[in-house]
Amino acid sequence: MSSNRRDFLRVSALAGAALILEFHLPALAEANSLSIEPNAWIKVTSEGRYVFILDRAEMGQGVMTALPILLAEEFDIDPKKLEVENAPADTRYSNADLHMQITGGSTSVHASWLPLRNAGASARQLFIDAAALKWGCDAKLCTTNDGTVIGPDQKKIAYHQLIDFALKCKVKEAPLKDPKGFKFIGRVNERRENLVKVTGRATYGIDVRVDNVCVAMVLRAPCLGAKLKGFRADKIKSVRGFVGAFRISTGVAVVTKNTWLAKKARELLEVDWEIPAELQSSEGIRQQALREAKHRGSEVFRRGNFLKGFEGAEEQIEVVYECPYLSHSTMEPQNCTANVTENFCEVWAPTQSPALAHKVCRDVTGFDADKIRVNTTYLGGGFGRRLAQDYVREAVEISQAAGVPVRVQWTREDDMQYDLYRPCSYHVLRGGVSANNAVAWSHHVITQSIMSDLLPEWAPEMLMPNWMPAGMRNILGAGIGTVAPALMSDPTAFEGAGEDVAYAIDNISVTYSKLTTGVPVGFWRSVGHSYTGFVVESFIDELAHMAKVDAVEFRVKLLSQNPELRETLLQASHAAGWANPLPPNCFRGVAAHSSFRSHAATVAEVQITGDSFKVTRIVTAIQCGRVINPDMVRAQIESATIFALSAALYGEITWNEGRVQQSNFHNQPVLRTSECPQIDVVLVKSDSAPTGVGEPGVPPVAPAVANAIFKGSGKRLRTLPLRLGT
């Protein structure tokens, strides 16, 4: 049974057994006000307020617009009539794909598609039943239109006028609409929060202002492995509004009343650190990878007989690809506001997971679950950064120590140097070509495991059933968390390069070696696909070149087992005019990659003059099932393109003496408006259930550009960022 259905039945069983009734005791103006919550996502009040509970984090990807539409469509009410409130941390809001309340993996619309539609349909049925009860007629004679029940003799009544009768009815399952009848899905393009975002009125984590809030900055370890020995804050006493300096898990926090003063105060801290004898460096990490490359690694996927196929091939090639660590660099630096009193802990955070934030609050304070409240704000960028809750932990520790409400504020330098990075990776590839076709492919992926680091923290939330008491979940989960990393191979490390390689090559061998470097790593938009996409799509291009076959044609022939990706590739190449002539010094490259249940193909046009190149156009086709908001899907592909291009041209976090060498946008640049190519997006038509949109546009961009550069210069770039001149 799909977990979508299981969650829905659990919710409706609860609702059926004891319909949640909120009877508001009258504040004078609201005498006899009633409200009803037919399910976890919609609340209706007798004053005519229809409140949608949004259980995913809005970080620009558009869930705040898309998710209410899913419910509104089946509820039969114009989504414009819905107000939106963010959900609290609550197991009812678990993401059906990821098994906890979390936004990521491009799953929001996919995982909510049926649960929200079912919730809307059953809520609509509830009000139909309520009207039938009120009118004493058969419910089958009633229908609805935009929040109104229409009965026999054209009687009409709005849903919110039926609450008293609805409270007497049972919530039950109801059939879903035929997609042909969709009024909103596929037709609404306007972002819900445009107005607040263009007028500066959207409240991000950094904007939360609670009474008497102080501001903290943390002085963190100067290098990997440094241990705090002690500190002195004598010089800080002169800073206006200084509250105190406190030791916390990540370093020393100074608390004042103003961000600027907190920064000043931090500069005056005197801290003693114990520095380890050996300090990590990019060169050291590379040497580690080279040592791993001498071994085979553990098997990830095998088809046919690689060695036989390789040795028998007409032409053979063996090459190495390398990808760097990358920072997330959300526009809003990390922050969190916490107010910890003797018996209550409340946080306001730009978090991608209220569940994990809630857990961190429990872990730090020891409070029971109902003594903790997590408020999710708008996120000034996510990209996977906000799956980690380190900024929440800091805020809670500081507020607890200082006894005041505190906003912990990271500077851009903090943000860039204390990130959880997209792991660096080293790849050894061997390929064989015969008769214009790829006949053998081996890929040794050498990289860190994100899940090894995160599993102990995530396991209790993910693996324990929702009904299990929190304390028990923590105990059992911690046990699983310590054992599991040793047992499981982290699939995110080689996703896109293993069994899921799209090409029907007869002989394939994929192996994996885990790097352990001490560098904190985390999920970065498209995760493993962000580097496997580059490597696989560059290497297949190398094989196409060896086989003397056109890059699109070569891939199309090998995508016999992947009709969706093949179709997406054909649409991209068609839209780009693949065979059309180009202006002088302009060249095209292509890449096709499936990720997060979707399929994306990119054609890049690059202008090359000597040792410099400029990306002039990107055409991406995406197949992501049924599209809820077409213009917003286009916007996500534009977003993924620029994000990926930024990384491809500039992204590189390097280590020396245990420290990150980059600190701000001058030494870790990002793409600016004048470097932005023309971006054309093709939405491949599909009636399947919606699949991922936020991430799939990222993986094909870097390889499409690299492949174009090869076409134009004859130089195969196998490392990122892409640099033509040495």
Next chain:
Amino acid sequence: MIRFVLNGSPVEVKVEDDMPLLWVLRDELNMTGTKFGCGMSLCGACTVHLDGIAIRSCVTPCSAVEGKKVTTIEALSNGDKLHALQKAWMAENVPQCGYCQSGQVMQAASLLASNPAPSDEEIDAAMQGNICRCGTYPRIKKAIRAVVRGEFK
């Protein structure tokens, strides 16, 4: 004590002379529409108008605005009447996460106030200092061009 005119009204704030205007706005006056992105005038999120011209408030000490007029995103619209750029921004669905957009709009408004018909190159040059990590550059340019063409008032 710093005295200046903020969004048309005189204000008086008792802060250190070297406190950047950004933190006077955000932390002393709780005007959080203007954002913090880098602290080094590299990203443009902190853009406000000083006597009508775009400046980066994260590196402008508040002493530099003594007696002058500061306009923030909160006052770009005239009460409920949105600035033409804000209307265009909405029509083009420009914002994604939206965090950089206060700065983008203020920068664009300053450009059009001094140059109502900029070329594409002039738009790029003026907007080059404003970073967007969500990739809204193409839509920002479309919105600015639409205003230049007179499609929004």
